[in-house]
Amino acid sequence: MKSNRVKGTYDVLPNESGKWQKLESEIKDVMKLYGFHEMRTPIMEYSEVFHRENDLSDMVTKETYDFLDRSDRKLTLRPEGTAGVIRSYVENKLYVDMSQQKIYYIGPNFRYERPQKGRYRQFYQVGLEALGSMDPALDAEVITLSYDLIKRLGLKGVKVRLNSLGDHESRVIYQEALRAHFEPYKETLCQDCQIRIDKNPLRILDCKIDQKHEAVISAPTPIDYLNSFSKSYFEQVIRYLDAAGVKYELAPRLVRGLDYYSHTVFEIEANINGFGAQNVLGGGGRYQSLIQELGGPDLPGIGVAFGMERLLMAIDEENPGLYDSKALDVYVLTFGEDFKKESVKLLHDLRLASLSADMNYTNKSFKGQLKEALKYQAKFIIILGEDEYKQGFVAIKNTKTENQENVKIENIVSYLKAQNGVEL
Numbered sequence: 001m002k003s004n005r006v007k008g009t010y011d012v013l014p015n016e017s018g019k020w021q022k023l024e025s026e027i028k029d030v031m032k033l034y035g036f037h038e039m040r041t042p043i044m045e046y047s048e049v050f051h052r053e054n055d056l057s058d059m060v061t062k063e064t065y066d067f068l069d070r071s072d073r074k075l076t077l078r079p080e081g082t083a084g085v086i087r088s089y090v091e092n093k094l095y096v097d098m099s100q101q102k103i104y105y106i107g108p109n110f111r112y113e114r115p116q117k118g119r120y121r122q123f124y125q126v127g128l129e130a131l132g133s134m135d136p137a138l139d140a141e142v143i144t145l146s147y148d149l150i151k152r153l154g155l156k157g158v159k160v161r162l163n164s165l166g167d168h169e170s171r172v173i174y175q176e177a178l179r180a181h182f183e184p185y186k187e188t189l190c191q192d193c194q195i196r197i198d199k200n201p202l203r204i205l206d207c208k209i210d211q212k213h214e215a216v217i218s219a220p221t222p223i224d225y226l227n228s229f230s231k232s233y234f235e236q237v238i239r240y241l242d243a244a245g246v247k248y249e250l251a252p253r254l255v256r257g258l259d260y261y262s263h264t265v266f267e268i269e270a271n272i273n274g275f276g277a278q279n280v281l282g283g284g285g286r287y288q289s290l291i292q293e294l295g296g297p298d299l300p301g302i303g304v305a306f307g308m309e310r311l312l313m314a315i316d317e318e319n320p321g322l323y324d325s326k327a328l329d330v331y332v333l334t335f336g337e338d339f340k341k342e343s344v345k346l347l348h349d350l351r352l353a354s355l356s357a358d359m360n361y362t363n364k365s366f367k368g369q370l371k372e373a374l375k376y377q378a379k380f381i382i383i384l385g386e387d388e389y390k391q392g393f394v395a396i397k398n399t400k401t402e403n404q405e406n407v408k409i410e411n412i413v414s415y416l417k418a419q420n421g422v423e424l
């Protein structure tokens with residue numbers, strides 16, 4: 001029997017899950033501040049949710065996990081969150097009651113990519129989608145939220161890179177300019193890019209093979225092809241970002257790797273040694289036709305997603321103090337079977353009083369139990385000594401100050417709650 005994990009996947013071990021929970025709780029706090037509500041969609045969808053006619057991105061054409069179920073339905077493990085959220089938005093007609101919906105999600109996604117540090121085949125994203133409104137102030141809000149989240153996580157040296165692809169009309173003109181630019185280089189481009197010249201020349205700009213090709217480096221940028229509406233829209237986004245005090249830099253070559261974007265696109269980049277391409281913590285942008293492509297009305301959306309593993313890696317590097325989590329409140333040390341009953345009752349009383357508490361169930365020696373208590377970073381240790389117990393007392397030791405006191409059994413909870421350092 002195989003007992004190793006699938007290539008490109010990883011386990012979150014019990015001593016690591018606290019970090020995930022802390023990150024998730026910071027994220028949820030920020031989402032609440034901005035009025036976003038959580039949505040949970042299935043990890044599998046009918047393949048056409050992702051395999052849409054005009055999506056030629058690598059993610060869709062080369063990286064999805066597609067399979068047939070036992071009734072020969074074509075299904076796909078979601079490679080990202082946006083399309084599933086839109087599918088649900090349309091299916092549940094969430095546009096009927098509310099003119100705008102602000103949705104966020106946290107969950108696993110699957111891409112058949114070459115695994116490396118910060119890049120996995122199963123990875124977690126936190127993402128959000130603001131649906132139903134086309135307003136540059138909303139674009140700015142989504143970017144501001146991303147910026148605030150990064151600041152709240154204590155990540156420094158993070159850049160917001162910003163660009164606009166313009167509306168449909170601007171994109172068509174820009175694509176023509178790209179075709180004319182790449183045509184003379186056709187033979188020297190990779191096989192895929194030769195096809196992309198006709199089908200979707202924008203995708204040449206983020207081709208992994210041709211990224212250093214002189215034609216890619218010298219290619220025209222979308223900003224020069226924005227029509228007046230798109231230009232003015234982008235200027236307003238910038239104005240609102242300035243008003244919010246968000247620091248960003250314009251990135252004329254940023255096009256993003258997915259095909260549904262128009263107008264605003266952006267990425268959040270860290271600057272951590274050794275991260276390489278994985279320095280991109282998150283990215284997003286506006287989309288104009290995705291809702292319609294998935295069977296809904298002609299409504300726009302804008303969103304962003306962050307890789308949770310990358311956020312955790314960045315926090316590890318730059319702000320590990322964020323994880324200084326609430327340790328266990330109390331560890332109960334017991335001696336022999338005689339006091340087992342009392343320990344079990346005490347543990348239960350502590351937990352009922354909302355104090356986190358634990359003890360050892362492997363018959364360890366006193367020393368062994370003490371070691372374990374320290375490993376769990378228990379704030380207090382309660383020692384059930386025979387003599388004291390018979391007189392109605394237990395010893396409570398504060399592991400930080402090393403101060404130890406005898407406390408009446410009936411006062412244990414009130415004593416602990418009165419101590420500094422016990423958070424409830």
Ligand code: HAM
Pocket residue numbers: 079080081082111113118119120121122123124125127128129257258280281282283284285286302303304305306307308309310
């Ligand atoms: P994306 O740029 O494909 O955008 O992914 C967003 C983030 O997910 C990346 O910046 C990266 O941090 C993380 N990520 C992507 N692939 C992997 C991987 N294989 N391993 C680890 N982390 C990864 C989207 O997915 C869009 N749905 C974002 C969006 C939402 N646009 C509009 N709304």
